[in-house]
Amino acid sequence: MAKSRKSSHLSSHASASAPALVAAPPATSVAAARSPRLALLIDADNITPAAAAPLLEAAARRGTVAIRRAYGDWTTTNLTGWKDRLHVHAIQPVQQFAYSTGKNATDGALIIEAMDLLYTADLDGFVIVSSDSDFTRLATRLREAGKIVYGCGERKTNKAFVAACDEFVWIEDLRAHQPPHQSAPSPSQAMKQDTKRVRGQRLPAGPSKTPPRPPKLSGEQVKALLTRAVMAAANGTGWVSLSLLGQQLHAMQPGFEARPFKSLRELVSQAGYLRCQRVPDAPGSRHYHLEVRLVSELAPVARDVARSVRAAA
Structure with a gap:
């Protein structure tokens, strides 16, 4: 009897002195507070390299750009302007050879890697940078999987691709808000402009090839x-x-x-x-x-x- 009283007394004393357990916060609270993780996928064959800086700024305003990749045939001279900007903005180049004339293998490489990232990477959304309508189905497929899709391209972009994205940003508008020192032409472009001379005088600039802005809503x-x-x-x-x-x-x-x-x-x-x-x-x-x-x-x-x-x- 004495032993039972002593054991009960010890157990009650231990329970009284033991610290109360505090429930841990739900794991979802941490995930909900974090910035959306985004993958920035650039069709370098289709986008001017001068848009690199404003593109990253626009993407950073919408989340954390965890993956940065630019797709193209880097063995050609067409992407020389992009090469100067890859290391500055920590963009990973993805090589895709042009296997045949008239076929854009870069689009296929970007689409395949986007689908790989959909199932293997911890991402909340994608930023697809291109003016090519070939990415329309990719955008809809990513949205069907519950991902946010941001599109970015020039004003010549097909309406179907624009409508397939949750939000579409025009490159012309991004470049228009750049400081003058960021929108300067690349060295190769400046050299071409300097060589346009007749008898020591610079030729006047030709008409702008920028597509017209869409009609303003009333x-x-x-x-x-x-x-x-x-x-x-x-x-x-x-x-x-x-x-x-x-x-x-x-x-x-x-x-x-x-x-x-x-x-x-x-x-x-x-x-x-x-x-x-x-x-x-x-x-x-x-x-x-x-x-x-x-x-x-x-x-x-x-x-x-x-x-x-x-x-x-």
Whole structure:
């Protein structure tokens, strides 16, 4: 009997002195907080090397660029301009010989490696840089697998490839926002320009071969698109953050631009059919984000609130 009392006393003392176990945070919290991991795959045969720096900047704003690869036949002189930029931006060149004339083997190599990465790499999305419509099916397949797909190309890019991406970025716009020292021509281009002389005088520059910008949406078209986007992305109160609104706009129209405004923030701030408010990121935080809602929905909401107040009284 004494032994049983002693053992029970010891067990109760041990349980009282033992530290309480604290549940570990769910593993998903760490994954949810991390920046999206992206693979940047560049069709070097199809993209100018001057776009390398702005491309990486644009990709870095959307996540962590874990993989950087450029595909092409590096034994030819066509990619000389790219070779100067590979080591500067830590881009891995992938060699693909042109086995036959008129066939683009580079596209096939990029597609095969993208599918390999889909199943072997820990990635959240892909950035496909090309103006070639051959990557349309690749973009849709990656999205079917639950990956985010960002496209980037020149304005000559086929509409099918643009629509297949979650968001499409125009290279001309990226280069237009570069500082002057970054947009300088490569040494080979500068040499060609210097040799264009007649009797010691430089020839005037020829007409630009840059494809024309797509037609700007009318005010009513922009209003209709923004209205649909706000209604699709808004929460139960009718408000939607500016970042979510931007994602919804690009999902509905991947090539959407806020022209002639400098940014989407400026566009919504000056749109009379939208109401904007600054909301702190957290209670007591000094950092704010912008939220938007339709003005046309404010009157019905106010009316419903007034009815509720009168009914409660």
